[in-house]
Amino acid sequence: MTLRVYNTLSGTKEEFTPLVPGKVSMYVCGVTVYDHCHIGHARANVVFDMIYRYLCHAGYEVTYVRNYTDVDDKIINRANQEGVPFNVISERFIAEFDRDMAALGLALPTHQPKATEHIAEMTAVISRLIEKGYAYAADGDVYFCVEEFAPYLKLSKRNLDEMQAGARIEVGEKKRHPMDFALWKGSKPGEPFWESPWGKGRPGWHIECSAMSMKYLGETFDIHGGGKDLVFPHHENEIAQSEAANGKPFAHYWIHNGFVNINAEKMSKSLGNFFTIKEVLEKYDAEVLRFFLLSAHYRSPIDFSDQNLREAETGLERIYTTLAGIDEELAKGEDSTAGEADHELVGKTATLADRFREAMDDDFNTAQALGFVFDLVRSANRVLAEGRGDNRALLAEARDRIREVGTVLGIFTSGPRAFAERLKSRKAAELPISPEEIGRLIEERIAARAARDFRRADEIRDTLAEQGIMLLDSPQGTTWKVK
């Protein structure tokens, strides 16, 4: 089975055929670095990280480019508010972005170009557009002439007349057509600027992606991605600039991820209903967040709520519990006897990689892929519960298959014990009782149980339970966890 990808351009799933066999070139729009990232940014970046990892896993040599938009109105505004140069703001939030992405366990893209380091490439594209009659300079600004580019709006599937009827467009006096967009903006006093054939100024938003993708990936490349909200105008304008300048197709496959919602409404800065990545990571483990984001298909909206995050946490814990159980079983040694291998577990283990690939080949269906993992987990748990000391090699195999899937999705990457400890210490910090006090009560209970004073033992269990602590008895002793 071959990879099939939903292409926004055609509106259908298409078989994925890269330009150069065995290689994939992919450009994803990064962030404008003027503030901390929110969960919506987390989703977009986790989704494309997953796609990147899967393409690599599928054997492609992938060149992945993700940019930083480090000059723009919002950055300048913030810099003015704080009374600092714009690059102080952009550098600060580039560092914050990098920190957030590292916390989420993202692989680094091949290239992470910054707009301000590619001004020359941009002015070159703009000059070419003017020469070809697709753009015009007007009093220090340069605009793209949308009427000159016939396929304009082919990605968002609109038409110019209707867009105008919508009439929320400001008719810039320098523009010939109200939909024309800026390639270059003449700088006002106090704004950062670069020299150009049209005077001092700075690039428009869209041109950086055209120029940088061309530099790192060529005039035509395979995949261009970003959030759904970038379809219009950003990606539409990129297509116009690049295809007009080069006379060649731009990106072949356009992939857009769905939004993160809060109460079924889009999370966004303007609505003010957003959570930053840092806020969420104070409450939930990064792997839990990642698991949650991948538990729905990347194009569907996903609703962010405490309940959903907690469910994701419980689900992920279930998988880790199994991995821990397998490790414990294996610690007991080799297969005890040459017993018969459990048929179901053999089957589920042997087919996981294929089923995973099938799900992922169908437009990166991570939700289905995780369902298959849970299938195998249940089989493994059954064998574990049956105390099959004769199936250890098989259990080890199952664990390795689960881990393999996890590597591609960027989850199950911790040791099971480390994961459990992380969750525990995170939750313990919110408890009304100290771990020392819990330990003391556990000791007391052990003594009570040894004396068969079950009444006192249960009293202690109940007291702790009231404070959200569950005691777990096992032959190895008593441990506790936070519920």
Next chain:
RNA sequence: GGCGGCGUCGCCAAGUGGUAAGGCAAAGGUCUGCAAAACCUUUAUUCACCGGUUCAAAUCCGGUCGCCGCCUCCA
């Protein structure tokens, strides 16, 4: 107003022509001094509603209702 998407068990979520994955929650059982975890069993004859096409539809077509997104910066 234009364009696009969605509506599947109490909740989350796969499934896009062949007779409803998976997770969470819930109930019963096994295990346990009692618990927890884990295992086993149960939980949608039905996929917003109404028509139509088909041997066959959650999946295709038409209509209705509801929700959301884009059309302005936005992942």
